[in-house]
Amino acid sequence: MDDRRDMALAMDRLLAHGHAVTPQRRLVAQALRDAAGPISAQELSAALEPGRGIGQMTVYRTLALLADAGVAYQIAATDADRHLARYVFCSGSHHHHLVCQTCHAVLEVGGCGMESVDRDVEQRTGFAGVGHHLDFVGTCPACAAVASGEGH
Amino acid sequence: MDDRRDMALAMDRLLAHGHAVTPQRRLVAQALRDAAGPISAQELSAALEPGRGIGQMTVYRTLALLADAGVAYQIAATDADRHLARYVFCSGSHHHHLVCQTCHAVLEVGGCGMESVDRDVEQRTGFAGVGHHLDFVGTCPACAAVASGEGH
């Protein structure tokens, strides 16, 4: 896999947005990429404890920067933990995320054909620069199997 | 307009979800519907002060219930005020919201043709019961005019 490639890309994007590249930011981005699912700032901070003590403040700031640079995305679809910000790593180009409602596993979903919809919304509403925030939710095969097994 | 109709529908949905209908819940739902834009629990609480002092706790709980019943929707597209939950009133059937990034004005956008996309995602991923959370963001005509006027 391209472990180094997407990290380099992420750091390049930080630079392109006028932000410096620091060891802490690299580590936060790596931990975010390696996370099993949408992860919060505090969980990331805890995950980073072993190797190095990175301050919570830095984690919060870095997540905001990464989101600004398009390297991280703040998941909106979580119905539980409504007031907790969770992020996923975003590599490559435009895509969206499918989140399991039960175990919170995340899959990237490419090729949303929504560019034309954005243009259509612009036409109908008069708004400019219309874009979209889109998440998919569902039940992953594993959780679906468990649920059907538990059915009474 | 159908002021009474959508309130009655909202209360019916509460009942359908096993929740009682109370004067407080009616007032919260009305205030939410009459709000100019996405509104937070505390702003709703303040807006309700004049007529009647409704406890903040009730406002929070009612918003959660309304969201559960599909009568309220928690906007996710707000980049500012990241850690503040804002809700909009949802009447009728499936639709989405277009939010101005500057003034936070909200427009309902109907007819997203995403049912087929949901099915397609199910096919490609094996997930079951796939649905979507979708918000549009953009700049409303008024804010676009101000921005171009300020351009140096």
Add this chain to the structure above:
DNA sequence: TCGACTATGAGAATGATTATCAGTGAGGAG
């Protein structure tokens, strides 16, 4: 290499949300 300007992080502060729990009211059974 050097300097200006940005990033870091421990601690305290902020502030939205949630827990508690006694009192109140909604709504179904009879």
Add this chain to the structure above:
DNA sequence: CTCCTCACTGATAATCATTCTCATAGTCGA
């Protein structure tokens, strides 16, 4: 219609994610 049960309400206190502060350390262009 009345009564009983169980859900709802709300003042208060507690929780806890996020932000502020500011002195120190590091980044990166020149």
